Amino acid sequence: MDALSLILFSGDYDRAMAAFTIANGAAGAGDKVTVFFTFWGVSLLRKRKTTGKGILQTAFKRLMPCGPTDLPLSRFNFAGLGPSLLRRLIRREKGQTLEDLLALAGERGVEFVVCQASLTLLGLTPEELVAFPHLRVGDVHDFLQTAKNSAICLFI
Amino acid sequence: MDALSLILFSGDYDRAMAAFTIANGAAGAGDKVTVFFTFWGVSLLRKRKTTGKGILQTAFKRLMPCGPTDLPLSRFNFAGLGPSLLRRLIRREKGQTLEDLLALAGERGVEFVVCQASLTLLGLTPEELVAFPHLRVGDVHDFLQTAKNSAICLFI
Amino acid sequence: MDALSLILFSGDYDRAMAAFTIANGAAGAGDKVTVFFTFWGVSLLRKRKTTGKGILQTAFKRLMPCGPTDLPLSRFNFAGLGPSLLRRLIRREKGQTLEDLLALAGERGVEFVVCQASLTLLGLTPEELVAFPHLRVGDVHDFLQTAKNSAICLFI
Numbered sequence: 001m002d003a004l005s006l007i008l009f010s011g012d013y014d015r016a017m018a019a020f021t022i023a024n025g026a027a028g029a030g031d032k033v034t035v036f037f038t039f040w041g042v043s044l045l046r047k048r049k050t051t052g053k054g055i056l057q058t059a060f061k062r063l064m065p066c067g068p069t070d071l072p073l074s075r076f077n078f079a080g081l082g083p084s085l086l087r088r089l090i091r092r093e094k095g096q097t098l099e100d101l102l103a104l105a106g107e108r109g110v111e112f113v114v115c116q117a118s119l120t121l122l123g124l125t126p127e128e129l130v131a132f133p134h135l136r137v138g139d140v141h142d143f144l145q146t147a148k149n150s151a152i153c154l155f156i
Numbered sequence: 157m158d159a160l161s162l163i164l165f166s167g168d169y170d171r172a173m174a175a176f177t178i179a180n181g182a183a184g185a186g187d188k189v190t191v192f193f194t195f196w197g198v199s200l201l202r203k204r205k206t207t208g209k210g211i212l213q214t215a216f217k218r219l220m221p222c223g224p225t226d227l228p229l230s231r232f233n234f235a236g237l238g239p240s241l242l243r244r245l246i247r248r249e250k251g252q253t254l255e256d257l258l259a260l261a262g263e264r265g266v267e268f269v270v271c272q273a274s275l276t277l278l279g280l281t282p283e284e285l286v287a288f289p290h291l292r293v294g295d296v297h298d299f300l301q302t303a304k305n306s307a308i309c310l311f312i
Numbered sequence: 313m314d315a316l317s318l319i320l321f322s323g324d325y326d327r328a329m330a331a332f333t334i335a336n337g338a339a340g341a342g343d344k345v346t347v348f349f350t351f352w353g354v355s356l357l358r359k360r361k362t363t364g365k366g367i368l369q370t371a372f373k374r375l376m377p378c379g380p381t382d383l384p385l386s387r388f389n390f391a392g393l394g395p396s397l398l399r400r401l402i403r404r405e406k407g408q409t410l411e412d413l414l415a416l417a418g419e420r421g422v423e424f425v426v427c428q429a430s431l432t433l434l435g436l437t438p439e440e441l442v443a444f445p446h447l448r449v450g451d452v453h454d455f456l457q458t459a460k461n462s463a464i465c466l467f468i
Contacts, residue, residue, distance in 0.1 A: 002304055007466070009330050011387065014195055018165050018311075021273070025296035039326055040387060056401050063388055075167065075196060076219055089212050093277050117333070121405050140337035148314055148463045151304045154163070154311040155330075155466040158460055170351055174321050174467075177429070181452035231323065231352060232375055245368050249432050307460045310319070310467040 002151040003032045007143065010156055011040025011065060012074040013083045013098055019156045020101035026152075027108035034146050035105070036138070038115035042122070044068055044102070045114065045129040052123040060122055067130070068098040106132045113138040113146075158307040159188045163299065166312055167196025167221060168230040169239045169254055175312045176257035182308075183264035190302050191261070192294070194271035198278070200224055200258070201270065201285040208279035216278055223286070224254040262288045269294040269302075314463040315344045319455065322468055323352025323377060324386040325395045325410055331468045332413035338464075339420035346458050347417070348450070350427035353468075354434070356380055356414070357426065357441040364435035372434055379442070380410040418444045425450040425458075 004026045008019050019035065027033045037045060046066040052058045065071050073082040087097050096104070105112075112135040119125070119137065126137055147153045160182045164175050175191065183189045193201060202222040208214045221227050229238040243253050252260070261268075268291040270282070275293065282293055303309045316338045320331050331347065339345045349357060358378040364370045377383050385394040399409050408416070417424075424447040431437070431449065438449055459465040 004300075007330075009327065009468075015165065018163075018195060021296055022299070026300055029297065029300065031300075039330060054404075056397060056404070059397075060388075060401065076216075085212060085215075089216065089277060092210075092212070093279075095273060095277055117407060121401060121407055123405075140333055141341065143334070144316075144338055144341065144343075144464070152300070152309050153464050153466065154309065155468050156165075156311050160456075171321065174319075174351060177452055178455070182456055185453065185456065187456075232372075241368060241371075245372065245433060248366075248368070249435075251429060251433055308456070308465050310465065312321075312467050 001030055001032060002026075003034070003146070003149055005034045005036065005143070005147045005150040005153045007036045007038060007155045008041035008044070009039050010074070011043040011071055013068070013071040013086070014073050014075075015156050016041070016044055016068070016071060017098050017101060020098065020105050022154070023110050024101060024104050024108060027105065027110050032111075034111040034113060034150075036113045036115060036143050038118050040064070042114060042118050042124065043071060045112070045135070046124070047128055047130055050128055057123045061124070064122065068102055071098070106134070109134060112136070113142060115139070157186055157188060158182075159190070159302070159305055161190045161192065161299070161303045161306040161309045163192045163194060163311045164197035164200070165195050166230070167199040167227055169224070169227040169242065170229050170231075171312050172197070172200055172224070172227060173254050173257060176254065176261050178310070179266050180257060180260050180264060183261065183266050190267040190269060190306075192269045192271060192299050194274050196220070198270060198274050198280065199227060201268070201291070202280070203284055203286055206284055213279045217280070220278065224258055227254070262290070265290060268292070269298060271295070313342055313344060314338075315346070315458070315461055317346045317348065317455070317459045317462040317465045319348045319350060319467045320353035320356070321351050322386070323355040323383055325380070325383040325398065326385050326387075327468055328353070328356055328380070328383060329410050329413060332410065332417050334466070335422050336413060336416050336420060339417065339422050344423075346423040346425060346462075348425045348427060348455050350430050352376070354426060354430050354436065355383060357424070357447070358436070359440055359442055362440055369435045373436070376434065380414055383410070418446070421446060424448070425454060427451070
């Protein structure tokens with residue numbers, strides 16, 4: 001059994017798809033997989049838009065997407081139309097959307113670690129995130145510890 | 157002899173330049189180098205714009221660039237003017253353009269593996285890609301196998 | 313003592329923050345950390361805007377940002393307003409801005425290696441970069457050598 005760590009920094013639909021395709025492939029083959037969600041990557045786990053402390057934090061929380069279907073594409077986003085067209089194309093070709101990949105990662109026991117500093121910055125609490133069986137909050141030292149013991153470590 | 161794996165997810169001219177500068181440096185020093193082309197990265201290998209199944213796939217295939225000289229810059233793209241200015245600057249400074257780097261990678265025996273899922277999604281066949289001596293189609297398990305045995309593995 | 317290498321290709325404020333958060337975390341725990349600055353990542357180290365050889369190089373040098381406070385956000389940049397709002401939010405939450413992180417990296421002995429090819433392309437000299445105690449110029453072979461001996465290697 002090998003270990004694999006991914007840092008999901010990006011909040012793009014397509015980049016997150018790549019991350020979870022790799023994560024699920026490895027987890028399905030019996031590897032121990034950990035995904036660290038930091039910065040824009042945290043958007044993927046948000047349940048809904050909430051307010052923050054003051055105008056500034058509230059503005060950031062309003063702007064940042066909530067959950068997989070709210071994420072933009074890194075290219076050809078077309079003001080939000082891109083991701084839904086891509087999703088339609090994926091379904092027609094019997095592929096897995098980001099929503100499917102995320103649910104599968106939960107089933108396959110992929111560990112989700114959410115960056116404490118990103119939560120603090122955005123005034124998010126773990127309660128505002130989607131409940132996954134293996135989700136916990138961690139810091140950079142958790143990441144380094146896990147990453148050092150991983151056969152593969154990618155920044156996405 | 158060490159092994160090195162790169163995932164080229166990005167379809168940006170500048171990011172692909174970084175990928176192939178690293179790939180060629182390692183291959184030139186005798187390392188075994190594998191580049192996995194996924195998602196927008198596949199653009200780099202396309203020969204020409206073709207149609208797909210239905211309006212949706214055709215639209216994606218029309219939008220996605222074809223080959224190195226058609227790729228945008230991740231920044232200062234200026235509606236496509238950026239890459240040609242960068243190329244001119246590279247040539248004047250006796251550097252290597254992405255086209256040069258790609259050709260050199262072929263000569264140095266860099267292995268090109270194209271993601272099967274990306275081809276399916278876009279309705280692309282291997283015949284629609286530029287013929288490189290060491291190009292083959294692979295899936296996430298091919299990637300994981302190669303990456304685990306690599307001294308360096310980068311997501312670009 | 314482990315070694316950790318980061319390639320900072322990106323010139324985005326937020327991505328550079330992620331890079332130096334990881335770098336400082338590892339350096340603070342006693343690891344040997346090397347950050348390679350290439351392409352847009354070199355912006356972070358520039359002191360001021362200077363002219364280049366001819367109109368083309370001068371244009372690139374004028375466009376490329378200078379130093380941490382001049383960097384854009386990868387998302388929600390709002391024509392340059394985004395980074396200053398983020399900085400304000402970071403300060404209010406007692407976090408570290410990119411400027412703080414960069415200074416700390418210098419104090420913690422993080423090695424800065426600047427890509428020779430990027431300097432040549434932009435007609436930059438080492439004198440035009442901020443003086444850090446552990447800054448030197450290197451090429452792709454320096455990177456490969458260091459990266460192969462690193463427990464973690466990330467492309468950011």
